[in-house]
Amino acid sequence: MSTPTERDRLEEDSVEGSQQRRADSEQSPVEWDEPENNRKSEAERENLTTDVEKYDARKIVTGEARYTADYSRQFPDLVHGTVVRSDIAHGHVRNVDTSAAEEMEGVHAVVTPWDDVVPDTLYSSSGQSYPEPSPWDMRVLRKHVRFVGDPIAAVAAETGEIADRAARAIEVEYDERDPVFDVETATEPDAPRLFEDDEVDNAQSGSDYGRNLESHFEGEIGDVDAALERDDVRVHETDLDTPYQSHCVPEPHTTIAYTDEDDRYTFVTATQVPNHTRRQLAHVFDVPIRDIHVEKPRVGAGFGSKQEMAIEPIAFALHLKADRPVKLEMTRQEEFYALRSRHPMDMRMRSAVTKDGTIVAMDLYARSNSGAYGTHGMTVATNVGTKALPLYPRVPNIRFEGDVVHTNLPMGAAMRGYGAPQGHFAVESHMDEVARDLGIDPVEFKRRNAIREGDLDDVSTILKDDDRFARRIRSCGLRECIERGMEAIGWADIEQPDEEHRHRGVGMAMCAQGSGVAGRELGAAKLKMNEDGSFHLHVGGVDTGTGNDTMFSQVAAEVLGCRPADIVVKSSDTDITPFDYGSYASSTTYISGTAVKKAAEDARDRLLYWGSKLIEEPESNLETGDGEVYSEETGASVDLEEIGYEATYGHDEREQIMGDGHHSTDESPPPFGAQFVDVTVDEETGEFELNKLVYAADCGVAINPPLAEGQVEGGQHMSLEYATSGGLDFDDEGNPQTTGFRQYGMPRTTDHPPMETILVETHEPTGPFGAKSIGELPTNGIPPALSNAIRDAVGVRVTSLPITAADVKEAIDRRKA
Numbered sequence: 001m002s003t004p005t006e007r008d009r010l011e012e013d014s015v016e017g018s019q020q021r022r023a024d025s026e027q028s029p030v031e032w033d034e035p036e037n038n039r040k041s042e043a044e045r046e047n048l049t050t051d052v053e054k055y056d057a058r059k060i061v062t063g064e065a066r067y068t069a070d071y072s073r074q075f076p077d078l079v080h081g082t083v084v085r086s087d088i089a090h091g092h093v094r095n096v097d098t099s100a101a102e103e104m105e106g107v108h109a110v111v112t113p114w115d116d117v118v119p120d121t122l123y124s125s126s127g128q129s130y131p132e133p134s135p136w137d138m139r140v141l142r143k144h145v146r147f148v149g150d151p152i153a154a155v156a157a158e159t160g161e162i163a164d165r166a167a168r169a170i171e172v173e174y175d176e177r178d179p180v181f182d183v184e185t186a187t188e189p190d191a192p193r194l195f196e197d198d199e200v201d202n203a204q205s206g207s208d209y210g211r212n213l214e215s216h217f218e219g220e221i222g223d224v225d226a227a228l229e230r231d232d233v234r235v236h237e238t239d240l241d242t243p244y245q246s247h248c249v250p251e252p253h254t255t256i257a258y259t260d261e262d263d264r265y266t267f268v269t270a271t272q273v274p275n276h277t278r279r280q281l282a283h284v285f286d287v288p289i290r291d292i293h294v295e296k297p298r299v300g301a302g303f304g305s306k307q308e309m310a311i312e313p314i315a316f317a318l319h320l321k322a323d324r325p326v327k328l329e330m331t332r333q334e335e336f337y338a339l340r341s342r343h344p345m346d347m348r349m350r351s352a353v354t355k356d357g358t359i360v361a362m363d364l365y366a367r368s369n370s371g372a373y374g375t376h377g378m379t380v381a382t383n384v385g386t387k388a389l390p391l392y393p394r395v396p397n398i399r400f401e402g403d404v405v406h407t408n409l410p411m412g413a414a415m416r417g418y419g420a421p422q423g424h425f426a427v428e429s430h431m432d433e434v435a436r437d438l439g440i441d442p443v444e445f446k447r448r449n450a451i452r453e454g455d456l457d458d459v460s461t462i463l464k465d466d467d468r469f470a471r472r473i474r475s476c477g478l479r480e481c482i483e484r485g486m487e488a489i490g491w492a493d494i495e496q497p498d499e500e501h502r503h504r505g506v507g508m509a510m511c512a513q514g515s516g517v518a519g520r521e522l523g524a525a526k527l528k529m530n531e532d533g534s535f536h537l538h539v540g541g542v543d544t545g546t547g548n549d550t551m552f553s554q555v556a557a558e559v560l561g562c563r564p565a566d567i568v569v570k571s572s573d574t575d576i577t578p579f580d581y582g583s584y585a586s587s588t589t590y591i592s593g594t595a596v597k598k599a600a601e602d603a604r605d606r607l608l609y610w611g612s613k614l615i616e617e618p619e620s621n622l623e624t625g626d627g628e629v630y631s632e633e634t635g636a637s638v639d640l641e642e643i644g645y646e647a648t649y650g651h652d653e654r655e656q657i658m659g660d661g662h663h664s665t666d667e668s669p670p671p672f673g674a675q676f677v678d679v680t681v682d683e684e685t686g687e688f689e690l691n692k693l694v695y696a697a698d699c700g701v702a703i704n705p706p707l708a709e710g711q712v713e714g715g716q717h718m719s720l721e722y723a724t725s726g727g728l729d730f731d732d733e734g735n736p737q738t739t740g741f742r743q744y745g746m747p748r749t750t751d752h753p754p755m756e757t758i759l760v761e762t763h764e765p766t767g768p769f770g771a772k773s774i775g776e777l778p779t780n781g782i783p784p785a786l787s788n789a790i791r792d793a794v795g796v797r798v799t800s801l802p803i804t805a806a807d808v809k810e811a812i813d814r815r816k817a
Helices: 004-018 057-062 068-074 160-169 224-228 274-285 312-322 332-337 377-391 420-438 442-449 478-489 548-560 588-615 640-649 705-724 782-794 805-816
Strands: 079-085 091-097 107-111 151-157 171-176 213-221 234-242 254-259 265-269 292-295 326-329 345-353 359-371 397-406 502-512 523-529 535-539 567-571 622-625 628-631 637-639 658-663 672-682 688-698 755-759
Touching: 068 254, 068 265, 068 326, 079 160, 079 312, 091 151, 107 160, 107 312, 151 160, 151 312, 213 377, 224 345, 224 359, 224 397, 234 420, 254 312, 265 274, 265 312, 274 292, 274 312, 312 326, 345 377, 345 420, 359 377, 359 420, 377 397, 377 420, 377 502, 420 442, 420 502, 420 782, 442 478, 442 502, 478 502, 478 672, 478 688, 478 755, 502 782, 523 588, 523 640, 535 548, 535 588, 548 567, 548 588, 588 622, 588 628, 588 637, 588 640, 588 658, 628 640, 637 640, 672 782, 688 705, 688 782, 705 755, 705 782, 782 805
Parallel strands: 079 326, 265 292, 359 397, 535 567, 688 755
Antiparallel strands: 079 151, 091 171, 107 151, 213 397, 234 345, 254 265, 254 326, 345 359, 502 672, 523 535, 523 658, 622 628, 628 637, 672 688
């Protein structure tokens, strides 16, 4: 531990080095003006922290659930689309011969980049808020192809089989150019250039397309270089790299495009961002927003891949050409090589630490392979540091720098965790190694330096000029997560195997995320009451299979005093439901859930008004609960059904009881977690067996604990896949070698170790009933925790993902050499 004198000096350095960035206590107060009804004890909760059955669970398991492709039967004249994709990594399309395809019986449309219905407009496919931070660098169909899989043409035909045959009959002539496949070579002065000036519109910092650089960014608190040169510190450095990861969505990208009876363009599409998609389509095709209708049916998971307008423009062009409804559904092969993936990155983490374990400086550099296009390139890369580094907020000197580089490989995009899994692998593996190098218990070292309630996190704003986004930590259960996780994994009671060549170890990684994008979110909801006391809730928030619609009904029911089953939820239809940015950035519970709460409170005011008329007592005496409005003074009550009929059919006064709510905020409170891994390693072969996974999560108040636990378990599966398998392979010409689950190697049920989930309840005053997010948090932990566990077991550090037996054996042999 530091002496008081040393700690005082470090705190003074911290204040002096970052005072220009830190928001003062008036801007980010510890206390929050929380609505009185937002904090409820366990005894007061009627519909919160309860196991309400997921609204669509039975439909999914019985096969009654309807996904986008299931809507095909509504259109007897539907035609099926297929995309013709580039089979070279880099070049210009000189000619597309479609004559053979067009002559085939059953073909209704063939489109190419030169077709009148195909716009030449630049756009970004990233489903981000307006204006998109990602560059406008793609067109619907491509004359300049930049990776194997770029869309060049498309066909619509009576059947999918005919469309596939027609697509294979199309001949494409190229003017091939040299490709570049690695980020280091791509930035060299003589590297092939992927974008000319007229092929991209990019407002991001540090772009230099002469060097294939989409963006460069940097930010600093204090003076890192001076701290690294201090005589009383030891400088530690770790180089790490991470691969592509596929979203592996059960439901492939699917869109049905048609024109309705009012001559409005309508899209039934598997999307996480209906309103962003509507706006983007209006931009690309120069159509008024009012003339576009986007309807999201049930979505078979998105994980970020469906935060992209990846196929809707092609479906639209085919529909315009065929003048018939078009269904465009991607194959599993296309999902792997032609759609979207997690960005590969290489990172360098440095730190300066005194011998007693005081962290003086942290320095993180990340270089991201954005692939052929820049969708989400910079914003994902910036999250590498701004999610993981804030775990250590009292470090006085911090620097974060990054480059986002284009190559002739598939594009990265949004994926669950959004840069945080890469960043946590770098930071948490490095800090574990620092502790071991200093002879300090890694858990104690991290716990001592970790973020805590009351801290001001300005590290998350290190790349911003506006310090209003500095986060005051008003809820933090991280230390309880660590303590309960240690107990569950048996940290102090690990027994070694009898065989001398097998060794058992445990590792821990701290995790953090966010709850929405501070200052860049909007959610809205509308509630109306039926005569029988039930309600219809229209909400723009998107349920992609996570159970958000169930959560919305619980939040509304808690306010209204009814049952969740009394609320019919209709979500994500741009013609019917209020505006919402969509399902991404772990925002739905925190942002959209608060909008639902506000709408319910608005309707509740009218319930109290009508209850007061019927009970003949002042509204100030009244409350809602158990399906009634009741008096706390006299015990008199009236049920919601009677209020519904009276308000609708009353003699002297009538009203449609409704409620409106919307929510946006500069706040983004982080959920916290601690990931534990128990592993046994064979030092003779490098093979390792995962014995158990434990994740302890602080998501504030869990509105529906089983659904929250499901998110943790699903997130751990994705994190395990990232840590131990997966990755996309390409040959020397950029051709994909991973085009299916068999080659990809996703862990199966039989490969999965036992998991234990622990929910640590805190109360976040800025969230609905104290809730924060949970969806992305658990994707961050297994890669660093596994690396740390292997280090604990056999004394070697693996710094590349996925971690394989060969990697472990090579590290062991290196140590012995």
